[in-house]
Amino acid sequence: xxxxxxxxxxxxxxxxxxxxxxxxxxxxxxxxxxxxxxxxxxxxxxxxxxxxxxxxxxxxxxxxxxxxxxxxxxxxxxxxxxxxxxxxxxxxxxxxxxxxxxxxxxxxxxxxxxxxxxxxxxxxxxxxxxxxxxxxxxxxxxxxxxxxxxxxxxxxxxxxxxxxxxxxxxxxxxxxxxxxxxxxxxxxxxxxxxxxxxxxxxxxxxxxxxxxxxxxxxxxxxxxxxxxxxxxxxxxxxxxxxxxxxxxxxxxxxxxxxxxxxxxxxxxxxxxxxxxxxxxxxxxxxxxxxxxxxxxxxxxxxxxxxxxxxxxxxxxxxxxxxxxxxxxxxxxxxxxxxxxxxxxxxxxxxxxxxxxxxxxxxxxxxxxxxxxxxxxxxxxxxxxxxxxxxxxxxxxxxxxxxxxxxxxxxxxxxxxxxxxxxxxxxxxxxxxxxxxxxxxxxxxxxxxxxxxxxxxxx
Numbered sequence: 318x319x320x321x322x323x324x325x326x327x328x329x330x331x332x333x334x335x336x337x338x339x340x341x342x343x344x345x346x347x348x349x350x351x352x353x354x355x356x357x358x359x360x361x362x363x364x365x366x367x368x369x370x371x372x373x374x375x376x377x378x379x380x381x382x383x384x385x386x387x388x389x390x391x392x393x394x395x396x397x398x399x400x401x402x403x404x405x406x407x408x409x410x411x412x413x414x415x416x417x418x419x420x421x422x423x424x425x426x427x428x429x430x431x432x433x434x435x436x437x438x439x440x441x442x443x444x445x446x447x448x449x450x451x452x453x454x455x456x457x458x459x460x461x462x463x464x465x466x467x468x469x470x471x472x473x474x475x476x477x478x479x480x481x482x483x484x485x486x487x488x489x490x491x492x493x494x495x496x497x498x499x500x501x502x503x504x505x506x507x508x509x510x511x512x513x514x515x516x517x518x519x520x521x522x523x524x525x526x527x528x529x530x531x532x533x534x535x536x537x538x539x540x541x542x543x544x545x546x547x548x549x550x551x552x553x554x555x556x557x558x559x560x561x562x563x564x565x566x567x568x569x570x571x572x573x574x575x576x577x578x579x580x581x582x583x584x585x586x587x588x589x590x591x592x593x594x595x596x597x598x599x600x601x602x603x604x605x606x607x608x609x610x611x612x613x614x615x616x617x618x619x620x621x622x623x624x625x626x627x628x629x630x631x632x633x634x635x636x637x638x639x640x641x642x643x644x645x646x647x648x649x650x651x652x653x654x655x656x657x658x659x660x661x662x663x664x665x666x667x668x669x670x671x672x673x674x675x676x677x678x679x680x681x682x683x684x685x686x687x688x689x690x691x692x693x694x695x696x697x698x699x700x701x702x703x704x705x706x707x708x709x710x711x712x713x714x715x716x717x718x719x720x721x722x723x724x725x726x727x728x729x730x731x732x733x734x735x736x737x738x739x740x741x742x743x744x745x746x747x748x749x750x751x752x753x754x755x756x757x758x759x760x761x762x763x764x765x766x767x768x769x770x771x772x773x774x775x
Contacts, residue, residue, distance in 0.1 A: 367407065367408075367410055367411045367412075367415075368408075368411050368415065368421075368424065368425070368428075370407065371404060371407050371408040371411065371428055372424075372428060374403075374404045374407055375404055375408075375428050375431050375432050378397070378400055378401055378404055378432060378435055379431075379435060381396060381397065381400060382397060382435055383576070383577075384576045386578065386607055386608035386609065386610065387609075388609045388610070390610055394436070397435055397436060401432050401433070401435055401436075404432050405429070405432055405433075408425065408428055408429060408432070411425065419453045419454060420453070420454050422449075422453050423449075423450045423451075423453035423454030423457055423460065424450075424454075424457075426446045426447070426449040426450035426453065426460075427446070427447060427450035427457055427459065427460040427463065429446045430442075430443045430444070430445075430446030430447035430448075430449075430450060430460070430463060430464070430467065431443075431447070431463050433446065434447070434463060434466065434467045437470075438470065439467065439470035439471040440467065440470075443467050444464065444467045444468060447460055447463055447464035447467055448464060450464075451464060451483075455483075456487055458484045458485075458487040458488065458490060458493065459484075461480050461481070461483050461484035461487070462480070462481065462484045462490075462492065462493050462496065464480050465477045465478075465479075465480030465481045465484065465496065465500075466496065468480060469500065474500065474503065474504050477500055478497070478500060478501075478504070481493055481496055481497040481500065482497075485497070489524075489528055490528075491525040491526075491528040491529050491532055491534075491535050492525075492534075494521045494522070494524050494525035494528070494535075495521075495522065495525045495534060495535055495538040497521050498518045498519070498521040498522040498525065498538055498539075498542055499518075499538060499541070501514050501515070501517050501518040501521065502514075502515060502518045502541065502542060502545050505518070505545070505549060511549045512546075512549055512550055515542065515545050515546045515549050515550075516546070518542045518545070518546075519539070519542045519543065519546060522535065522538045522539040522542045523539060525538065525539075526539060531570075531571065532571065533567075533568040533569070533570065533571025533573060533574035533577075533580075534568070534571070534573075534574065534577075536564045536565070536567040536568035536571070537564070537565065537568035537574060537577065537579075537580050537583075539564040540561045540562070540563075540564035540565040540568060540583065540584070540587075541561075541583060543557050543558075543560040543561035543564060544557070544558070544561040544583065544586075544587060547561065552707065552708060552747075553708075553747055553748060555591065558587055558590060558591055561587050562584065562587055562588070562591075565580060565583065565584040565587070566584075568580055569584075576607065577607075578603075578604040578605075578607035578608035578611055578613070579604070579611075581600045581601070581603040581604040581607070581613075582600065582601065582604040582611055582613055584600050585597045585598075585599075585600025585601045585603075585604065585613070585616070588600060589616075589620070592705065592728060592730070592743070592745065594620065594624070594730060594732060594739075595732035595733075595734065597620065598617055598620060598621075598734050601613040601614070601616045601617045601620075602614075602617055605617070619684065619685045619686060621734065621735075622684065622685065623682070623684040623685075623691065624734075624739045626682060626684070627682060627691065627693070627703055627741060628739060628741065630679075630680055630682065630693050630701075631693070631701055631703075631741055635679070635695075635701075640695055640699040641699065643677045643679065643695060644677055644695055644696070644697050644698075644699055646719070647675045647676070647677065647696070647697040647719065648697050650675045650719065650721065650756065651756075652673050652675075652721070653673070655671060656671055656672065656673040656723065657671060657672055657673065658673055658674075658675070659672045659673065659674055660674065660696045660697055660698045660700060661674060661676075661696050661698070661700050661702045661727075661742055661744070662698065662700060664725060664727035664744075665727065666727060666728060666729060667726065667727065667728075668724060668725075668726050669724060669725050669726070669727060670724050671724070672724065672725060673721060673722065673723055673725075674696055674721075674722045674725050674744065675696065675697060675719065675720070675721050675722070676694040676695055676696045676697075676702075676704070676719070676720050676722065677694065677695050677717070677718075677719055677720075678692050678693075678694055678704075678714060678715065678716050678717060678718045678719075678720060679692075679693045679694065679695055679701070679716065680692065680693040680716060681711075681714075681715070681716050682703075688707060689705045689706055689707045689745075690705070690706040690707075690709070690711055690714070691703060691704070691705055691706075692704040692706065692714060694720060694744075702741070702742040702743060702744060703741055703742070703743040703744075704720070704722075704743070704744050704746065705743055705744070705745045705746070706746045706752075707745070707746065707747045708746075708747055708748055708749065708764060708765060709746070709749055709752075709759060709763050709764065709765065710762075710763045710764075710765050712763070713749075713754065713759050713760075713763035714752070714754055718754050718755055719754070719755050719756070720752055720753070720754055721752065721753040721754075721756070722744055722746065722751065722752055723750070723751050723752065723753070724751060725744045725745075725751075726744060726745040726746075726747070727742070727743070727744055727745075728742070728743050728744075728745065729742050730742070730743060749761070749763060749764050
């Protein structure tokens with residue numbers, strides 16, 4: 318699952334960059350807090366200035382929500398409770414005579430609802446105030462957007478979509494388009510026409526970018542949409558993963574997005590799936606440095622545990638006689654004449670068309686993630702390599718099986734992490750059609766489909 322919700326990919330994030338990122342978070346959070354703490358001195362100002370300052374303070378409240386990531390989640394809730402009450406007090410200090418006109422009252426109700434909606438849980442009071450705002454001033458697009466976000470939390474997706482659609486009718490808006498795109502991905506889950514809905518999500522994400530090509534959040538949203546599209550269309554078209562990575566890379570060019578741990582986490586997820594392991598590790602580490610409550614540090618440890626286990630198996634003392642016994646029959650395997658037989662040493666990086674590698678499964682490598690499956694395989698030259706398998710159930714290939722790999726996708730993995738060096742060769746299988754087990758194609762019942770969605774995070 319995506320967090321809130323080589324070619325092209327996440328740029329490496331050295332420690333100096335992470336320190337700068339943490340510094341930006343502290344600076345922006347501190348500025349927001351300083352403005353919040355000046356509220357009591359501002360309450361004596363005139364109504365117009367108070368309404369303006371209440372608007373700015375509400376924005377600062379959301380800045381705290383989006384950039385303050387303490388190690389204890391309850392600390393964030395407490396901080397939001399404290400600061401939201403300060404902003405509510407400021408808003409309520411606006412003189413009654415400055416709230417008489419329908420437009421003034423609409424702004425007041427909108428701000429009150431927005432402040433009350435800053436928390437993750439649905440708030441009936443927030444919905445009531447936001448509903449009053451759009452009734453008083455139906456042209457207030459921001460109030461429609463906020464009302465949609467509020468209703469989303471109680472799971473009423475059609476009503477949420479209606480709010481976003483009405484908001485868009487007031488004029489093009491990149492934030493509304495991005496939220497609509499995100500909502501559509503959520504609505505696609507379990508739908509019969511999910512590919513069609515996700516295509517609409519991508520369309521609206523691109524429309525948001527067209528309004529502001531430098532907006533990092535719009536690019537981030539497009540990255541999530543392309544990644545979701547990859548999975549709902551069968552998880553085979555890697556070009557969609559590359560599109561996702563490119564979008565994330567563009568998002569990172571926006572300085573404000575360096576405060577978003579989900580950007581690093583989701584990009585690392587894509588790199589993991591593409592087996593760009595070093596980039597994935599860097600991305601998860603960056604996410605963990607910003608938000609300790611994400612499970613990014615755990616993802617790093619899972620990967621390291623897997624690589625350590627794989628390294629131990631590759632360096633293990635498998636007796637030559639056993640290898641010879643395991644591989645003795647491989648040369649006798651009859652192949653399709655349109656394929657050329659090869660061993661792991663003959664493969665080039667990437668897809669090797671019209672090539673076949675025959676091997677023996679020595680170990681099934683257990684690890685903590687569901688996908689992919691990892692096996693240690695030995696070819697006819699008694700050379701061991703890792704086999705990574707996607708889209709196939711774990712009972713299709715077992716230890717001791719003979720595997721025939723068609724059009725193998727080869728990768729020479731060579732990277733270091735925390736002063737430890739990892740080096741191993743691997744072949745990737747994405748479809749049942751790419752592998753035969755004991756001379757037979759894999760039965761369709763062993764085919765499985767992965768799924769991943771960007772989640773709404775208020």
